[in-house]
Amino acid sequence: xxNNALKRVPFILAVALQVVVLAMLPSSKxxxxxxxxxxxxxxxxxxxxxxxxxxxxxLDYEIGHPEGLDDLTDLVRELPIFVTIKQxxxxxxxxxxxxxxxxxxLEASELLLRxxxxxxxxxxxxxxxxxxxxxxxxxxxxxxxxxxxARAEVKIDPETGIAAVVALHIAGKIY
Amino acid sequence: xxxDLTKSWTFRRxxxxxxxxxxxxxxxxxxxxxxxxxxxxxxxxxxxxxxxxTHTIFVIGAVLVGIGVTAFVAANWKTIPVSxxxxxxxxxxxxxxxxxxxxxxxxxxxxxxxxxLILLGTLIFGANIGLMGQIYxxxxxxxxxxxxxxxxxxxxxxxxxxxPNLVVAMVMSFVWLVQSQEAQPDAWTLWFPVAxxxxxxxxxxxxxxxxGYTASLLMIGASSAxxxxxxxxxxxxxxxxxxxxSTAAWALHRFHRLVGRYESxxxxxxxxxxxALCVFAYVLSFHEIAEALYDEAIPTFAAWSYWSVALLLGSxxxxxxxxxxxxxxxxxxxxxxTVVVGATLLLxxxxxxxxxxxxxxxxxxxxxxxxxxxxxxxxxxxxRSFFWAGVLALAAQIASRFFEYETGLMLKSxxxxxxxxxxxxxxxxxxxxxxxxxx
Numbered sequence: 001x002x003n004n005a006l007k008r009v010p011f012i013l014a015v016a017l018q019v020v021v022l023a024m025l026p027s028s029k030x031x032x033x034x035x036x037x038x039x040x041x042x043x044x045x046x047x048x049x050x051x052x053x054x055x056x057x058x059l060d061y062e063i064g065h066p067e068g069l070d071d072l073t074d075l076v077r078e079l080p081i082f083v084t085i086k087q088x089x090x091x092x093x094x095x096x097x098x099x100x101x102x103x104x105x106l107e108a109s110e111l112l113l114r115x116x117x118x119x120x121x122x123x124x125x126x127x128x129x130x131x132x133x134x135x136x137x138x139x140x141x142x143x144x145x146x147x148x149x150a151r152a153e154v155k156i157d158p159e160t161g162i163a164a165v166v167a168l169h170i171a172g173k174i175y
Numbered sequence: 176x177x178x179d180l181t182k183s184w185t186f187r188r189x190x191x192x193x194x195x196x197x198x199x200x201x202x203x204x205x206x207x208x209x210x211x212x213x214x215x216x217x218x219x220x221x222x223x224x225x226x227x228x229t230h231t232i233f234v235i236g237a238v239l240v241g242i243g244v245t246a247f248v249a250a251n252w253k254t255i256p257v258s259x260x261x262x263x264x265x266x267x268x269x270x271x272x273x274x275x276x277x278x279x280x281x282x283x284x285x286x287x288x289x290x291x292l293i294l295l296g297t298l299i300f301g302a303n304i305g306l307m308g309q310i311y312x313x314x315x316x317x318x319x320x321x322x323x324x325x326x327x328x329x330x331x332x333x334x335x336x337x338x339p340n341l342v343v344a345m346v347m348s349f350v351w352l353v354q355s356q357e358a359q360p361d362a363w364t365l366w367f368p369v370a371x372x373x374x375x376x377x378x379x380x381x382x383x384x385x386x387g388y389t390a391s392l393l394m395i396g397a398s399s400a401x402x403x404x405x406x407x408x409x410x411x412x413x414x415x416x417x418x419x420x421s422t423a424a425w426a427l428h429r430f431h432r433l434v435g436r437y438e439s440x441x442x443x444x445x446x447x448x449x450x451a452l453c454v455f456a457y458v459l460s461f462h463e464i465a466e467a468l469y470d471e472a473i474p475t476f477a478a479w480s481y482w483s484v485a486l487l488l489g490s491x492x493x494x495x496x497x498x499x500x501x502x503x504x505x506x507x508x509x510x511x512x513t514v515v516v517g518a519t520l521l522l523x524x525x526x527x528x529x530x531x532x533x534x535x536x537x538x539x540x541x542x543x544x545x546x547x548x549x550x551x552x553x554x555x556x557x558x559r560s561f562f563w564a565g566v567l568a569l570a571a572q573i574a575s576r577f578f579e580y581e582t583g584l585m586l587k588s589x590x591x592x593x594x595x596x597x598x599x600x601x602x603x604x605x606x607x608x609x610x611x612x613x614x
Contacts, residue, residue: 008280014330015272018300019265021323025304026311033311056312130309165312 028125032164036155037111039085039093040169043152044143056130057139059152059165063113064121066095079117082161084110092151098122102161114161126154126165131175139168139175146171186439191217226287233291234339241298245305257310264303271296272331280335294339297328301347318354321347329374338387341378345371345394352398360405365478368399385440392444396420396451399482406479411471415525418455419483419490422518424448426490429511433493433502449514453545453568455521459538460572461579465524465531472528487522506555513548517541542572557609566601570594 042062066083069075082102085093086109096110097103106112115122129152131139143150153167153174168175194217198208212218244267255263271292279289301324307313308320325348332340352367372395379387399420404413428445431437458464476484494515497503503511520541524534546568553562577590 008276010334011272011276011280011331014327014334015269015296017330018268018297018327021327022265022300022303022307025307025323026313029311029313056309125314126312128308128314129312 028162029164031160032155032157032162033166036157036164038166039087039111039154039156040091040151041154042092043150043168044147056128057143057168059127059129059168060121061124061127061152063093063095064115064123064127066098066122068098069117069122072098072100075117077118081115081117081122083113083115083122085113086110111156111158112161113156113163124163126152126163129165129168131168135175139170142170142173187215187217187220190215191220230287230290233287234294237291237295237298237339240295241302244299245302247302260306260310264299264306268296268299268303271299276335290335290337290339293331293335293337294343297331297340297343300324300327301343318351321354322351325351333374333378336378336382338379338382338384341375341387342390345375345390349394349398353401356405360402362478364402364405365482367402368395368482371395371398379440380437383437383440385443388440389443389447392420392424392447396424403479403483407474409471409474411468411473411525411528412479414455414459415473415480415522416483417451418518418521418525419486421448421451421455422490422514423486425452425514426493429497430493433497433500449545452514452518452521453542456517456538456542456545457568457571457575459521459524460535460542460575462531462535465534465538468524469528469531469534473526490518506552510548510552513544517544539572539576542568546572553605554608557605559605559609562605563602566598570598 043059063083063085069081072081079100082099083095084097084103084106086096086107088094093111096107102112102114113124115124117123149169149171151169152165153169154163154165156163190211194203194208194211197203198205203211275289275292275294275296277289278285278292282289304320304323325344328340328344328347331337332344348367348371352364355361356364371391375391375394376388379391396417399416400413403416404410406412424441425445425448428438428441428448431441459468494511497511518541520537523529524537528534529537546565548565549561549568550565552558553560553565574590574594578587
């Protein structure tokens with residue numbers, strides 16, 4: 001009896017590993033999604049397809065090209081970048097400051113975002129947005145016809161600066 | 176009975192056919208036939224064949240269902256709430272694993288169906304990684320999803336000794352290796368072929384699986400060549416690694432033959448190793464390629480080359496050991512000598528890079544040696560596979576050399592006809608010889 005139970009341990013551990021791997025994948029996003037502050041960011045699409053996970057749009061954010069990025073020295077691939085954003089008169093959030101180290105103090109109106117320098121822009125881990133197959137053509141058409149109206153609804157964990165995209169708004173429709 | 180023979184299904188199938196003939200012709204009496212039937216468990220062959228067929232069908236079924244689940248995930252269903260989606264993806268995966276384990280390892284009556292369900296569980300695990308990516312809009316940067324899939328598949332493969340799960344792990348880890356190296360290569364990639372050898376070849380030995388062993392060698396060869404090319408940005412380094420792994424695949428099988436263990440497991444792998452050496456010799460036998468390689472001198476031997484050099488030293492050790500024990504005789508000695516000399520010539524071309532003309536000559540000598548040794552083996556042992564491999568190698572060499580330097584259509588036509596006639600006549604003479612020897 002004891003031996004039989006012992007024989008099952010490797011398989012139980014292997015399956016447990018698969019469960020843990022699945023749970024770990026979105027772990028950094030949980031807190032942002034559940035308790036984060038909602039902001040709206042201006043976006044434009046880049047690329048519409050991903051092999052493993054079906055259709056998605058790669059979103060190119062306005063805050064991905066912050067003013068002052070070129071002034072930073074020693075920019076290398078995968079370098080962490082810290083950006084603060086503020087809400088503008090248009091209701092959208094725009095870059096206030098860009099720096100290589102996290103700021104010691106934030107203004108009351110500022111939110112911190114943690115990004116990475118990659119391919120001449122800052123990426124925040126919110127660039128992929130998956131769209132269901134039945135509305136894929138509609139999203140593509142709407143994005144093509146209303147290139148300036150696309151907004152991403154993003155939640156940001158104010159403590160860590162980690163962001164998670166939760167919805168895409170195009171011409172009054174939510175996807 | 177040796178362990179290897181127990182596992183050699185092909186050998187036992189042939190033996191059973193022969194045994195009927197021997198009994199009919201009065202070469203052996205019924206009691207001897209019964210002894211042999213018992214010794215090689217020939218009575219269970221039909222049952223084993225049915226089980227193999229069933230196993231294959233179940234694996235194909237599991238793969239098809241896995242692809243279906245992946246496509247379902249890709250449809251990105253929006254109507255189900257997130258919590259229900261997560262419950263569903265965990266539930267389906269755990270159910271496939273749980274029921275599969277029960278049927279295979281606990282109940283034991285539906286072993287193959289249980290194994291197929293565990294494979295399905297691993298395929299669903301991969302689909303679930305994609306689904307998690309969809310739910311939380313995660314980026315699949317640098318192939319991390321494939322790396323995670325490979326890790327989960329490898330753990331299950333080792334936990335239940337499953338070769339199909341191992342193959343999933345091998346394929347996904349290779350995709351991860353390639354996708355993760357977008358810019359400058361990471362140092363860890365140098366260890367990938369070593370880890371692949373330990374993870375995949377080790378389990379194949381344990382399971383005595385020829386399929387797993389052969390697939391492992393292919394992955395080790397592909398990853399070794401990829402990593403060498405990645406770290407040096409030179410095709411010549413990738414070729415060096417390829418020649419090293421090919422030689423080691425052959426030497427490993429010779430080692431198994433000598434010690435009388437795992438011989439049948441490595442048979443196909445050894446054949447692939449020698450075939451790969453022939454392909455390398457053929458590619459290098461073109462003058463234009465030699466000129467290009469002459470310009471692209473092999474990079475300094477550094478971390479990228481340690482694994483390949485270790486394999487080559489190991490191969491040399493095996494050959495030296497065989498010579499020391501006097502284990503190489505007759506055709507075996509000639510074959511081993513040709514492989515060693517051929518591989519050495521190819522490595523010399525890649526490492527020393529003499530002038531282009533010398534490189535071309537050396538590669539052609541190696542290719543001719545491989546072709547001749549196969550042809551000789553075919554004639555000596557009256558083996559069809561060796562004979563036709565030799566004819567193909569030599570005909571390809573002659574035709575390639577001719578067309579490399581001669582472009583006249585009439586002459587090309589004559590050479591094609593001449594080579595075709597020679598191949599046909601050689602084949603007819605070979606078959607006649609087999610008939611006269613009653614092979």
